[in-house]
Amino acid sequence: MNTSDVVAILAENWDMTQAEARELLDVITQTFNENIATGNSFTIPKLGTFSTKTRKKRKSYNPHYEQYMELPPKRVVDFNPSQGLKEDFKQADISDE
Template sequence: MNKSDLIEAMATDAGISKAAAGKALDSMMSNVKKTLKEGNKLVLVGFGSFDVKDRPARDGRNPQTGATIRIPARKVVSFKPGSELKNSVN
């Protein structure tokens, strides 16, 4: 499923136009990004939680040359599925 398929499904399920469903999805995605950028955790009970974690700097290898390279520290987004989501795919 891609974004346009999701918008169509949302519109059908909610009985709204595709334009309204698209705006709702864009707003949701924008607010998720904003929350994570501020360093906050986002919890959607039953679905899962999004969080930002710090990944420390580490040594890696260039696969072409085998040379050791330094991979800088960075922040990464993590997602932990909720129990309802976990149970729905089994």
């Protein structure tokens, strides 16, 4: 599923034009990005919680230079799925893929 598909579904379900649906999606995405950038976490009911965490520094092998290098700490987005999403995922039929 890509952005066009999401916009089409939003437009159909909310009885709006695709331009309005795209604008709505842009506002939602911008709001999420601003919250994550400031370090705030937020929860979407029945989906999960988005937050940030700091990955520790670590060693990695660079095959081009054939040597190990140390990667610095990095702030990344973390997602914890809700219990409902976990249960829905477990109940999904494997043959759907």
